[in-house]
Amino acid sequence: MASEIELPRVRSVPALRARSAGGLHWKRVVLAVLRPLAVFVPVFVFGTFITFLLGAITGLNPAYVQLGDAATPSAVARLNHQWGLDKPFLVQYWTWFTDLLHGSLGTSWLDGIPVSTLIGQRILISLSVALVALVIGVLVGALLGALAAVTATSWVDRTITAFTSFISVMPPFTVGIVLVAVFAVQLHLLPSAGFIPLSQGFGPWLSHVIMPAIALSLDMVAGIARQLRAGLVSAYDENYVLGATVHGLSPRRIFFVHVLRNGGGPALALLGLTFPNLLGGAVVTETVFGLSGYGVFASTSALHGDVPSVQGVLVVSIVLVVGFNLLVNIALNRIQPSAARGV
Numbered sequence: 349m350a351s352e353i354e355l356p357r358v359r360s361v362p363a364l365r366a367r368s369a370g371g372l373h374w375k376r377v378v379l380a381v382l383r384p385l386a387v388f389v390p391v392f393v394f395g396t397f398i399t400f401l402l403g404a405i406t407g408l409n410p411a412y413v414q415l416g417d418a419a420t421p422s423a424v425a426r427l428n429h430q431w432g433l434d435k436p437f438l439v440q441y442w443t444w445f446t447d448l449l450h451g452s453l454g455t456s457w458l459d460g461i462p463v464s465t466l467i468g469q470r471i472l473i474s475l476s477v478a479l480v481a482l483v484i485g486v487l488v489g490a491l492l493g494a495l496a497a498v499t500a501t502s503w504v505d506r507t508i509t510a511f512t513s514f515i516s517v518m519p520p521f522t523v524g525i526v527l528v529a530v531f532a533v534q535l536h537l538l539p540s541a542g543f544i545p546l547s548q549g550f551g552p553w554l555s556h557v558i559m560p561a562i563a564l565s566l567d568m569v570a571g572i573a574r575q576l577r578a579g580l581v582s583a584y585d586e587n588y589v590l591g592a593t594v595h596g597l598s599p600r601r602i603f604f605v606h607v608l609r610n611g612g613g614p615a616l617a618l619l620g621l622t623f624p625n626l627l628g629g630a631v632v633t634e635t636v637f638g639l640s641g642y643g644v645f646a647s648t649s650a651l652h653g654d655v656p657s658v659q660g661v662l663v664v665s666i667v668l669v670v671g672f673n674l675l676v677n678i679a680l681n682r683i684q685p686s687a688a689r690g691v
Contacts, residue, residue, distance in 0.1 A: 515567075630644075631644060
C-alpha cells in the first residue's frame with residue numbers, strides 16, 4: 349500500500365506580496381519613529397546638562413536665599429549639606445537627572461514646595477494659550493498659503509503676501525495691547541485679563557485665551573503661509589502634475605493628492621521651528637493679559653534667585669519642544685519619505 353506524501357502548501361503570489369508589503373510598511377513606521385528619537389534623546393540629555401550647568405554657574409545659594417542676613421557660616425554649611433551642594437558637580441547633576449527621570453523637578457528654594465507642583469498649577473494656562481495659538485497658526489496659515497498658491501501672480505496672491513509680511517513684523521506685545529483696547533475696552537466683547545479652566549465651560553475658557561493666542565499666532569500664520577505658498581507653487585511646476593492633468597484628474601484631486609503632499613513639507617518643518625516661539629512669548633503675553641502662567645512664574649523665580657524653579661521651567665520647555673518636534677518629524681517622514689534622509 350503506497351503511502352501518501354503530503355506536499356507543502358504553497359502560498360499564492362498575491363498573499364506573499366501582501367505579506368511583504370505589510371512587513372515593509374511596519375518597518376518604515378518603526379524607522380520613522382526611531383530615527384528622530386535617536387536624534388532627540390541626546391538633545392534632551394544635552395539640554396538638561398546645560399540647564400543644570402547654568403544653574404550652577406550663577407553662584408546663587410539656597411542658604412542666602414532662605415536665611416538672608418542671618419546666613420552664618422555654620423547655617424550656610426548645614427543648608428548646603430541638606431541640598432547636596434557640598435558634593436562634586438557631576439554627582440549633583442547625576443542625582444538631579446535621576447530624580448528628573450522619576451518625575452521630580454526639585455524643591456523651590458523660596459517656600460520649599462516641589463517645583464513640579466508649582467509648575468503644574470500654571471502650565472495649564474500656558475499650554476491653553478499655546479495650543480489655541482498653534483491651531484490658529486496652522487489653520488489660517490494653511491488657508492492663506494493654499495489660496496495664494498492656487499491664485500499665484502494674481503491680486504489675491506499679492507494681497508496675501510503683503511498681509512503676511514505686515515503681520516510678521518508685529519510684536520506680540522503690541523498686538524496684545526491693541527486687542528485689549530479694541531475688543532475688551534471699546535467693544536466689551538472679551539475679558540481683558542484672567543483665566544477660567546476648561547472644566548468651567550468651553551465658551552468662558554476660549555474667551556479668556558483667544559486674544560493672547562491671536563497675539564502669539566501671527567508670526568506662525570505668516571511663516572506657514574509663505575512656506576506653504578512657495579512649496580505648492582514649486583509642486584505645481586513638477587511633471588507629475590502635468591501628467592495628472594493630461595490623464596483627466598480633477599484640479600481638486602491633483603491639489604489634495606499630489607500637490608499638497610509634495611509641497612507641504614517645508615511648512616510642516618517650519619511648524620516645528622516656530623513652536624518654541626509660542627512658549628518663549630508666554631512671558632510677554634501673560635504679562636499683558638494678566639495670566640499667571642509658567643512664563644510669569646519663570647520670570648518671578650529668576651528675579652528671586654530660585655534656581656530649581658527656573659531649571660524646572662527650562663526642563664519642561666525642553667520636553668515640550670523636543671516632543672513636539674519628534675511628532676513633526678514623524679509626520680514629515682510619513683508624508684514625505686525622502687525627508688528621512690535628512691534626519
